[in-house]
Amino acid sequence: MSSLPWLTIVGVTPLVGSLVIALLPSSSAPGSDAARRRRDLLVKRTALGFSLLTLVLTIAMVVSFSPGGPDYQFTQVYSWIPRFGIHYAVGVDGIALVLIAMTAVLTPAVVLASWHDVDPPPEVAATADTPGSGPKAVPARARRRSVKAYFAWMLLLETMVIGIFAATDLFLFYVLFEAMLIPMYFMIGSYGVGRRQYAAVKFLLYSLLGGLLMLAAVIALYVYSARAGHPGTFLFSQLTHVALSPGAQKWLFLGFFIAFAIKAPVWPFHTWLPDAAAAAQPGAAVLLVGVLDKVGTFGMLRYCLELFPSASRYFTPLILVLAVVGVLYAAIVAIGQTDMKRLIAYTSVSHFGLITMGIFALTSQGQVGATLYMVNHGFATGALFLIAGFLIARRRSSLIADYGGVQKVAPVLAGLFLIAGLAGLSLPGLSTFVSEFLVLVGTFTRYRAAAIAATVAVVLSAIYILWMYQRTMHGPVRKPVEGMPDLKARELWAVGPLIALIIALGVYPQPLLNIINPAVQHTLTQVHAIDPVPPHPGQKSVTSVADPGRIVGGKLTKKELAP
Amino acid sequence: MTGTLAGLPMRAASALPTLAAVGVQRTAWLMLVFPLAGALVLLLGGRRTNRFGHVVGVAMPFASFVVAVITFVAMLGYPASQRARDVHMFTWISVGGFHVDAGLLVDQLSISFALLITGVGSLIHLFAVGYMSHDPDRRRFFGYMNLFVAAMLLLVLADNYLLMYAGWEGVGLASYLLIGFWQYKPSAAAAAKKAFVVNRVGVAGFSVAIMLMFATFGTVTYTGVFGQASSAGRGTATALGLLLLLGACAKSAQVPLQSWLLDAMEGPTPVSALIHAATMVTAGVYLIVRSAPIFNLSMTARLAVTVVGAVTLLFGAIIGCAKDDIKKALAGSTMSQIGYMVLAAGLGPAGYVFAIAHLIVHGFFKAGLFLGAGAVKHEMNDEVDMRRFGGLRVVMPITAATFTIGWLAIIGVWPFSGFFTKDPIIAAAFAKGGISGALLGSAAMIGAGITAFYMTRVLLMTFTGHRRWEPDAHPHEVPPVMTSPMIVLAIGAAGAGAFLMLGNRFVDFLSPVTGAPPASRGLITPVSGATLALVVLGAVIAWAMYGRREIPVTAPAARFPVVAARKDLYGDAVNEAVFMRPGQWLTRLSVYFDNRGVDGLVNTLAATVGGSSGRLRRVQTGFVRSYALSMLVGAVLLVGVLLLVRI
Secondary structure, three states: OOOOOHHHHHHHHHHHHHHHHHHOOOOOOOOOHHHHHHHHHHHHHHHHHHHHHHHHHHHHHHHHOOOOOOOOEEEEEEEEEHHHOEEEEEEEOHHHHHHHHHHHHHHHHHHHHOOOOOOOOOOOOOOOOOOOOOHHHOOOOOOOOOHHHHHHHHHHHHHHHHHHHHEOEHHHHHHHHHHOHHHHHHHHHOOOOOOHHHHHHHHHHHHHHHHHHHHHHHHHHHHHHHHOOOOOOOEHHHHOOOOOOHHHHHHHHHHHHHHHHHHOOOOOOOOHHHHHHHHOOHHHHHHHHHHHOHHHHHHHHHHHHHHOHHHHHHHHHHHHHHHHHHHHHHHHHHHOOOEHHHHHHHHHHHHHHHHHHHHHOOOHHHHHHHHHHHHHHHHHHHHHHHHHHHHHHHHOOOEHHHOOOHHHHOHHHHHHHHHHHHHHOOOOOOHHHHHHHHHHHHHHOOOHHHHHHHHOHHHHHHHHHHHHHHHHHOOOOOHHHOOOOOOOHHHHHHHHHHHHHHHHHHHOOHHHHHHHHHHHHHHHHHOOOOOOOOOOOOOOOHHHHOOHHHHHHHHHHHHHHOO | OOOEEOOEEOOOHHHOOOEEOOHHHHHOOHHHHHHHHHHHHHHHOHHHHOOOHHHHHHHHHHHHHHHHHHHHHHHHOOOHHHOOEEEEEEEEEEEOOEEEEEEEEEOHHHHHHHHHHHHHHHHHHHHHHHHOOOOOOHHHHHHHHHHHHHHHHHHHHEOEHHHHHHHHHHHHHHHHHHHOOOOOOHHHHHHHHHHHHHHHHHHHHHHHHHHHHHHHHOOOEHHHHHHHHHHHHHHHHHHHHHHHHHHHHHHOOOOOOOHHHHHHHHOOHHHHHHHHHHOHHHHHHHHHHHOHHHHOOOHHHHHHHHHHHHHHHHHHHHHHHHOOEHHHHHHHHHHHHHHHHHHHHHOHHHOHHHHHHHHHHHHHHHHHHHHHHHHHHHHOOOOOEHHHOOOHHHHOHHHHHHHHHHHHHHHOOOOOHHHHHHHHHHHHHHHOOHHHHHHHHHHHHHHHHHHHHHHHHHHHHHHOOOOOOOOOOOOOOOOHHHHHHHHHHHHHHHHHHHHHHHHHHHHHHHHHHHOOOOOOOOOOOHHHHHHHHHHHHHHHHHHHHHHOOOOOOOOOOOOHHHHHHHOHHHHHHHHHHHHHHHHHHHHHHHHHHHHHHHHHHHHHHHHHHHOOHHHHHHHHHOHHHHHHHHHHHHHHHHHHHHHHHOO
């Protein structure tokens, strides 16, 4: 099985889909309204088909991945620009694999949920369909936006993100890291709402700034690799062996870290995210917050730690402070938001703080938790954003104050919104709890103060989620909400699987953990970090003795780490 | 470490092995599965299950009860030292040294709770069939109730702290859903959120405690933590104890995290009976008693527990005296009674058994009292103001009779239940010795007198005297589906105390887990005599104030102490001043700062770079090209640099 170039197949599939869509007749071609709608439908079905195909292929790839096998699997290395040691090199460890899987799961859900998001507004029905919403709610001018391009961008973005997670050549990674901005820029700038252009440019400027810093660091790293004797290279596997002076490590670390901190985003580089998420269509916001931002945290885990281990340790206290401040600050700001999309964006900033904290705690629980958090956050926030989007599509407003009593008229919508929200506040039994607790407990074993401070977010998250839920879903049915339809089958199919995953991974996360564990052990070995040993080890439970394989396995990895 | 620590006999059980379950006990997990399946069917099934939803809703907890009884009978077949059995389900989380199983611990303590939860729970479910019969959302109600039962069983049956935490939050969720069941009422929605948020404060403490356990012991299982607790030293034990106490305070509505319970009465009355009286709010007591090996090591933590208990038992009793809302009066009483349990739990091995015994009989009589209140409310068109009741004894004789038995049980008249479980707590508090013992004992004794006062007041205002009903009220006795659970609970309220406590039956059963209290000194002691005198005094005062005199339909104006009690002793005012206002202020400030400070800086920068906002807009429209250009420039730059540095 492993002889198949899985990664390339998975990565290229959405690209093919994107090209196929580009070749389909455009909706602006001459023809009646009905003909146009038919063409749009073909585009959407093609996008859905290719995203589902990608998902199926990804599942096949995950199944053929062997968790105990080599660190990087499905590897392919082809020389691309030999002169500079640039390769087309791909391969995944457990961390990258689960992130690719998360991307592949989210994309079809987003395609399905975005079905009508960029349709030309129904010019006749615009007023009839929103009773009592007043003139403000009617969209300004019916703009002709290309449905085709929107879905093509979406699939192109999926290819790029999969490529980023799969790349094992730093140049390839960097190119995709920058190129990824283009589809998202258009998805926000041309298809968004409100101050979409402002938000898109802000997003771009921030990202470009980070990208430039990283570019400088990438070049410098190449130079060092060339100086180290062998010909210069961009291959990650070789770059990790390049000896760097402590000073150089620090500067290069900063170049990478700031780029990733902007992307993630980590406080105080976060202000572009609420603007971008609020301006984007819900589906684009999911791809932005759920997928794109994970590149930042993934980059910290893979590149910052493994390339610059001693600088990582040097900067850890500073980063932990930023992370904890971000966790609390963003949660407090989230409480004060009046717009659902901005609120969810701020909760994400808070969660990214936790992920960053878990990564830099340099313990297996912290990093496994952080990785799992990236996946779970994608599903949970994805579901929350999409359901908020369904709500917004009905009422044409993202302001919390425009709702009230929705649970009475649309109980299924409200119920799923609640589950997604509870995942946002990390309720046990839902997937986010496992990752959040692992992050906290992993941090606690080494940095108690940071973990305790971050635990305050447990209270804050309950406030921001439940207060939003109370204001939108509870209370007497507000007039504009009357007659609001419940979820349609398409919408249910979009978020239902995400909700099911949230519950399933909360009850039984071990399959994912088994994939992530070895990859994190590898990372920790690179950073020379060993989990703190408890001073008074208690006897494990009776039942775990009956399961000696796992415990022996755990001890072995510790022994391996010891020297 | 062996011998005694802090003057306490070491708990024997920590040394006892936990054996793997065999035989029928291996299926103990069915207890969880039945109500969980019920919840799934009822909540996912939608309207299709409306017709038979309540049947499923009642059958599932009954099925769990049957499993619990079978498990219990099997346990009785083992010798006392081998009754702790572990049921392994699956590995939940395993990362590095952090290994958490989904496993159940069936021992004397957890099975006591399981029987209470499923037994009383089934009766309350049955009552709810009648009580909720007119509610269009009855199916959803039973779905939430079954979810609660499953989560509560997980809480008490878990064999490690993290899984217990999952149950702990699960019951919190069920409580949230059920308090807010009539979510279209803004007061219900607000109360639900408040209950969850206040509980999250406790959860934060609980989760830090679990982290500390893992950091210290490398495990979060009961056996692992308890086995090594003594080697970690008193500092760790004190920290763990106080953190766990924070969790217990929130869940059990103990001062200073008590304020949510009175608001929680917004939920349907069966919810108040099951969750906010008989079971969930007692989870804090369970947590403390379960963690006995930790608390045994720390005098400071135990002292804190006793102080919280003593303060709350008076606090709740005083509130109970001033409430005209029958449910809120009973809620104050619940706080107060749990205060007794917490006080007992803080006394260490001398009190653990009494805490649990009182918890169980409280489950019977308080659930019965709440169901009685629910029956009255049901017949009085949802009126809860006792000033509009009166004389209901005649039209609702069965309800009145069961309520009276509950009243006798709670005020502790021989031979009713409360007498056998509350008096040992008061006696144990005095037996603690020293000034603290005298203070705690006095508080508990005075609390007994106040309890007699407010419960007599409730009884008299509701069932005796003149009819002060609203003109459109036509109360009748409730149907058998509602009276039968009340009757069964009344039997429990009457006899459970004597059954458990006479002949040391419950003490002997539970002491392998909790340690045994010193032998009792007979039924009639000076302490119990004095308590009885206070109880009679309280009841007589209440009779003089409410039995003999006419009760005005509107509450008379009152002066300081009564006003304070009516306002829940300013619990909400304190919360508002200390947490809410500063919190709102901080939130507003942060939002302002985020928009103007951090963001303003960036925008200024962008505007300066672009010259003006108009220029910025032009940059935007032409951005596609310029971005493509900059990419190109970047690429050229990259290649150029690479060429230059090529060695």
